[in-house]
Amino acid sequence: MASGGAAPAAEEPGRVARAITVSGRVQGVGFRPFVHRLATQLGLDGWVLNAGGRVELSVAGPSPAVQALAERLRTEAPPLADIRSLAVAESSGPPPPPGSGFTVRASARTPGGRPGACEIPPDVATCEACLRELFDPADRRYRYPFVNCTDCGPRATVIADLPYDRERTVMRCFPLCAACAAEYADPGDRRFHAEPVACPGCGPRLGWAGLTGEPALRAAESVIAGGGIVAVKGLGGFQLVCDATDGRAVDRLRARKQRPAKPFAVMTSDLAAARHLARLSPAGRTALTSPSAPVVLAPALRGARIARAVHPGTDRIGVFLPTTPLHHLLLRDLGRPLVVTSGNRSGEPIAIDEPSARESLAGVADGFLVHDRPVRARYDDSVVRPAGRTVLTVRRARGLAPAPLAIPVAASRPVVAAGAQLKHTFALAEGFRAVLGPHTGDLEDALTLEAFEAAHADLVRLTGIEPRVVAHDLHPGYLSTQWARTRPAERRIAVQHHHAHVAACAAEHGLEHPFLGVAYDGLGLGDDGTLWGGEILVADLTRYRRVGRFATAPLPGGAAAVRRPARTALGYLYGAEALGGPGIPPALVESFVRRLPQEETRVVRTMVERGVNCPRASSAGRLFDAAAALLRLCDDATYEGQAAVALETAAGNERTEALPWRLARAGGLWVYDPVSSLTALLDRAAAGERTGTLAAAFHRTLAEVTSGLVRRAVAAGAPSTVCLSGGCFQNGRLLAETRSLLESQGLQVLVGSAVPVNDGGISYGQAAVAAARLKEG
Numbered sequence: 001m002a003s004g005g006a007a008p009a010a011e012e013p014g015r016v017a018r019a020i021t022v023s024g025r026v027q028g029v030g031f032r033p034f035v036h037r038l039a040t041q042l043g044l045d046g047w048v049l050n051a052g053g054r055v056e057l058s059v060a061g062p063s064p065a066v067q068a069l070a071e072r073l074r075t076e077a078p079p080l081a082d083i084r085s086l087a088v089a090e091s092s093g094p095p096p097p098p099g100s101g102f103t104v105r106a107s108a109r110t111p112g113g114r115p116g117a118c119e120i121p122p123d124v125a126t127c128e129a130c131l132r133e134l135f136d137p138a139d140r141r142y143r144y145p146f147v148n149c150t151d152c153g154p155r156a157t158v159i160a161d162l163p164y165d166r167e168r169t170v171m172r173c174f175p176l177c178a179a180c181a182a183e184y185a186d187p188g189d190r191r192f193h194a195e196p197v198a199c200p201g202c203g204p205r206l207g208w209a210g211l212t213g214e215p216a217l218r219a220a221e222s223v224i225a226g227g228g229i230v231a232v233k234g235l236g237g238f239q240l241v242c243d244a245t246d247g248r249a250v251d252r253l254r255a256r257k258q259r260p261a262k263p264f265a266v267m268t269s270d271l272a273a274a275r276h277l278a279r280l281s282p283a284g285r286t287a288l289t290s291p292s293a294p295v296v297l298a299p300a301l302r303g304a305r306i307a308r309a310v311h312p313g314t315d316r317i318g319v320f321l322p323t324t325p326l327h328h329l330l331l332r333d334l335g336r337p338l339v340v341t342s343g344n345r346s347g348e349p350i351a352i353d354e355p356s357a358r359e360s361l362a363g364v365a366d367g368f369l370v371h372d373r374p375v376r377a378r379y380d381d382s383v384v385r386p387a388g389r390t391v392l393t394v395r396r397a398r399g400l401a402p403a404p405l406a407i408p409v410a411a412s413r414p415v416v417a418a419g420a421q422l423k424h425t426f427a428l429a430e431g432f433r434a435v436l437g438p439h440t441g442d443l444e445d446a447l448t449l450e451a452f453e454a455a456h457a458d459l460v461r462l463t464g465i466e467p468r469v470v471a472h473d474l475h476p477g478y479l480s481t482q483w484a485r486t487r488p489a490e491r492r493i494a495v496q497h498h499h500a501h502v503a504a505c506a507a508e509h510g511l512e513h514p515f516l517g518v519a520y521d522g523l524g525l526g527d528d529g530t531l532w533g534g535e536i537l538v539a540d541l542t543r544y545r546r547v548g549r550f551a552t553a554p555l556p557g558g559a560a561a562v563r564r565p566a567r568t569a570l571g572y573l574y575g576a577e578a579l580g581g582p583g584i585p586p587a588l589v590e591s592f593v594r595r596l597p598q599e600e601t602r603v604v605r606t607m608v609e610r611g612v613n614c615p616r617a618s619s620a621g622r623l624f625d626a627a628a629a630l631l632r633l634c635d636d637a638t639y640e641g642q643a644a645v646a647l648e649t650a651a652g653n654e655r656t657e658a659l660p661w662r663l664a665r666a667g668g669l670w671v672y673d674p675v676s677s678l679t680a681l682l683d684r685a686a687a688g689e690r691t692g693t694l695a696a697a698f699h700r701t702l703a704e705v706t707s708g709l710v711r712r713a714v715a716a717g718a719p720s721t722v723c724l725s726g727g728c729f730q731n732g733r734l735l736a737e738t739r740s741l742l743e744s745q746g747l748q749v750l751v752g753s754a755v756p757v758n759d760g761g762i763s764y765g766q767a768a769v770a771a772a773r774l775k776e777g
Contacts, residue, residue: 017095018066020057022073024084025403027164028121028195030150031055032104034078036187042069045096050107050163053119053464059102060095080124080151080291082403084433104187107163120156120402120435120462121164123235123379125293125323127152129190134325135332140179143214145326146204146373150194152291156402156438157236157377158196162462166195170374177202196373204373206326217326220369221333229253231343231357231365235324236379236398236438237350238343238357240365245336247307253339254309256364258346262639263311265295265318265381267340269331274319277304277337284386288321292399294382295320310339313634313642315649318383323398326371342380349441349451352378377458378451379438387732393756394730396425401438402459405754405764408432408510409541409772413491416456416467417766418484420497420759421475422522422640423727424448426456427763428465434507434767435463439760442640443479453483471495471770473762475525493773495766497524498535498726499544504765505723505752506541512772514540515750516718518706518738520620521726521759522562522640531555533619533726534672536709538718541772547718548670548709550623551577554614556604565625565643566596566635567604572626572678575608577616579664579673588682592630620702620728623674627698630681631691641727648731650695658700663708670712672705696733703737710742721748725765727758 022031027050035048039059044066046059059066070088077083126134130147133139141147148154161168166184176184180199183191191197198204200213208216220230227249229242240257242249244266254260268274271289278298280288288296300306300317311317320340322328330338343361344350351357352375358368383395393400410432417427417434424443428435437459440452460466471493472484484492495503501524502517517537526532526546534550554571555561561568573589593601607614621644628634628643633650637643660676681694714720722742729735729751742749755761 014062015060015098016063016066017058017060017091018070019089019091020059020070020073021087022055022057022083022085023053025080025082025119025121026055027053027119027162028155028159029080030078030190030194031081033150033187033192034076035073036102036104038072038076039069039102044069044102045098045100047096047103047105049105050165053162056108058091058093058096060091060098078151080121104193107165119404120159120162120459122156122292122399122401122403123154123323124152124291124399125321126325126328130325131328134328141199143329144200144203145206145217145324145329145371146196146198147325148194148196149190150192151190153194153196154235157375157379157398158373159462160376164195165193169195170376171196171198174198174203174373204371207370207372208367216369217329217333220367221330223367224330224338225334228366229256229364230367230369231361232326232330232369233354233357233371233375234326235375236377237352237375238361240339240341240343240361241330242339243334243336244306244310244339247309250307250309250339253341257341260638261312261642263314263316263318264339264341265320266306266310266337267320267322267327267331268337269328270321273337274321277301277306278317278319281386283389283391287384287386287391288319292382293321293323294384294399297383297385297394306337313649314645315652320381323381347442347445349448350378350380377438378455385730385732387735387751390753392730392751393754394758394760395423395439396436396754396756396760397439402435404433404435405508406432406510407434407507407768407771408512409768409775411767411771412774413468414465415469415471415767415770415774416487417471417763417770418473418480419443419763419766420473420480421478423756423758423760424452424480425760425763426452426480427767428459428463428467429767429771430465434764435459435465436755436764449479449483452480469493469770469774471766473497473500473525473766474527493770495769496527496544497762498532498537499539500762500765500769501725501757502537502539502544502723502765503541503769504755504761505725505750505757506539507765507768508752508755509723509750511721511723512541514538514719515721515723516710516713517544517723517725518710519726520728522621523617523619531615531617531619533617533621534623535618536670536713538713541768542776546669547713547716550618550620550672551579551674552616552618553577553622553626554608554611554616555622556607556614558613558615562622562637564636565629567600568622569626569629570596570601570604571608571614572623572674574605575614576675577673579666579671581662581664581673581675584675584679584682588679588686591682591686620726624728626678627681630678631685631694633691633695641730644728644731647695647698648733650692651699651733652692652696654692654696656693656696656700658704659697661701661705663705663712670709672709677701699731699733700737702734703741706738707741707745710747711745714745714747720746721750724749724751725757725761729757
């Protein structure tokens with residue numbers, strides 16, 4: 001017994017004291033108020049605080065109540081929380097005395113905590129409770145564009161440091177008024193430690209050409225209603241907004257943004273409005289209304305009240321719901337769907353502050369709707385595409401990044417994976433977790449490289465993952481590879497592009513054992529120095545071997561052929577790899593050539609015959625380009641994947657048999673020779689067969705070819721688990737038909753969902769490969 005007082009709490013019959021540590025996404029999601037409410041209900045004494053990337057508890061009380069707390073922390077956690085680990089141990093310090101109650105303590109700075117334990121919560125769309133307040137005239141936050149609570153609002157875009165407290169966010173420059181301070185300090189309030197909490201009296205304000213608050217909003221809405229374009233400061237940077245029903249406004253946006261054909265995303269007020277524009281599957285509706293609020297690519301409805309220029313050349317439309325209260329106000333006031341697209345000129349990074357926005361968007365926007373809350377990190381909108389019962393992530397950004405992903409082999413040393421060139425992302429990995437940074441864009445100029453470097457430095461500081469190992473692509477010309485080679489590192493690990501693709505799929509599904517990878521994309525450097533893109537690989541996370549491929553064809557002019565599918569088609573017609581089959585009859589070649597400029601065809605033919613500036617590629621993506629050009633669907637591409645989109649759109653829902661196809665043996669590999677397929681395509685097109693039928697037949701052909709290549713690999717001893725990856729598998733028709741044929745063989749077919757199948761997933765695959773190779777030594 002202690003003299004002069006009561007017995008210590010731990011010595012009372014049936015009373016225990018425990019220390020509980022919870023790791024994962026447990027900051028910025030209302031976890032501490034949840035713990036407070038739960039502990040109070042159970043009659044426990046103690047405290048809870050944020051420490052580094054963890055939440056720590058000290059609790060004391062009856063043993064059954066302490067046990068119930070530990071169990072309910074997992075089973076009843078807030079919806080935005082993601083608990084990775086929960087540890088219960090004997091308390092090492094003095095236990096909380098009986099009757100002392102349960103408190104929320106100030107966060108502890110613990111920079112010495114385990115690196116990689118910190119998780120930065122993604123931004124979350126406005127919750128229903130805040131939305132009710134936003135449109136309630138009796139509420140003090142009525143029509144306040146920055147209303148939020150612990151269940152919604154900005155996270156990743158406002159955090160400057162961890163642990164996640166207001167003084168370590170951009171909100172530190174907005175002192176709380178008495179009313180907001182009371183909510184912030186009340187454990188029973190849903191705004192308890194909601195770090196961005198604010199109101200019209202103490203929080204950020206809108207601005208427009210000298211106007212502030214509501215007048216600024218009305219001025220911006222007047223411009224949009226009149227057919228103008230407004231640059232709006234959003235969560236992760238500026239967005240360009242115009243009336244989606246006004247064809248002239250959309251045309252002006254295309255001309256000014258220098259984006260002639262790539263579809264725009266459309267924001268609607270709610271799910272009901274979105275269903276007037278797109279046919280949404282159950283998976284699509286779930287994604288659309290989720291807290292991450294991504295752009296959902298779905299079949300467009302015929303006759304929808306939308307400008308045709310919103311999504312030219314495709315039967316799909318990208319729809320999403322308001323992501324902030326400001327967007328809700330714009331949609332409610334204007335009463336029409338809005339084009340909401342990234343605030344940049346084509347190829348540049350998104351502007352995140354007013355000076356850079358006014359400079360880069362001068363001549364694009366007719367006005368700037370700004371506010372005085374800084375954007376701490378650049379985040380574009382996430383994009384997903386429903387595929388059957390699941391959803392494929394096309395772009396992992398706002399609402400999804402930088403939530404960590406598991407990798408099946410622990411990285412024994414911290415890794416940075418530099419990613420690829422197009423649709424660039426990077427990844428940080430340590431232990432069994434990889435943090436995939438937000439979509440950067442195409443890493444092809446100094447501005448985008450600077451944006452990547454800034455995002456990398458920010459995420460390193462926030463996660464505590466200080467890279468000692470650098471993983472990168474084989475291609476020496478990628479800016480990501482050049483950046484990787486300049487980084488200080490204990491070890492550099494080069495990862496072949498298509499190995500990274502299929503490894504990303506395997507890692508997402510937790511595979512460590514060997515698998516069969518199918519990687520179909522545009523271009524990636526192979527380990528033999530040639531360009532690959534239609535690959536069948538037997539692989540695990542450490543190594544791979546090539547067992548099948550598409551035939552090669554020259555790309556006349558290299559990048560020039562990528563931009564002009566008609567030139568890619570000429571490469572196939574003039575120089576497809578000779579694999580012992582019959583060539584394309586000259587008359588059919590001439591039927592295509594005669595519609596192109598004579599000088600171009602002469603120059604290209606000479607280039608191919610002499611092998612001048614004609615790198616050869618075994619690319620499924622380039623074969624899609626050639627087929628689209630042969631069918632007169634796309635001679636010139638203004639954005640990556642445009643020809644393939646046109647081909648998929650032309651195919652529609654038509655069902656037909658495959659074109660003739662042929663597999664040959666070359667260099668010990670099974671090789672798809674597309675000459676017979678292209679011959680049939682030209683022949684039947686010349687005979688007047690419908691373009692849609694031929695486009696559908698082309699898709700069926702590649703699905704059957706894939707099935708044939710995989711069947712031969714499995715017969716030779718390859719694993720029966722197949723990972724499909726690469727940008728071509730964003731094509732819903734190709735994916736569905738290929739998966740169906742492979743599953744009919746009794747194979748297990750896996751496709752990435754949280755990780756993009758396109759080059760946005762390369763960095764995650766590189767991180768998984770690097771971790772596996774580090775394990776080997």
